[in-house]
Amino acid sequence: MRASGILCAAWLLFIPSATPQCSSAADRPLTEIEKIESLIQHFENLKEATFIRNGSDYNAKTAAKFLRGKWEKDKQIKTALEFIEKIATASSTSGKPYRIRFKDSRELNCAEYLKLELNRLERGKLR
Secondary structure (H helix, E strand, O other): HHHHHHHHHHHHHHHHHHHOOOHHHHHOOOHHHHHHHHHHHHHHOOOEEEEHHHHHEEHHHHHHHHHHHHHHHHHOOOHHHHHHHHOEEEEOOOOOEEEEEEEOOOOOEHHHHHHHHHHHHOOOOOO
């Protein structure tokens, strides 16, 4: 093989390592599990919000732990929207909706709030 052939072969071996590999994790869409985890973590960090479940008030950290535990028990949840609708909407015992009370006394249904956050997350605004 002539020198130019050897250089060509060496160059072809070099090109794959010189080209960019797969895009980074930040550039790819989140998996549904990552979305659920992000929603729970976001909820957990709502320091000045109160989670209302069956008429009782809980801090955000306790509420996030409760939602995560409920999710871990339900193996049929496949998407973040299912998580919101089946886990984070209402009490499975009383049927009462979960609510969030903010520092300014404004209240929202938990499902409504998490759907807004899911929308932001899917648009890349919550990471």
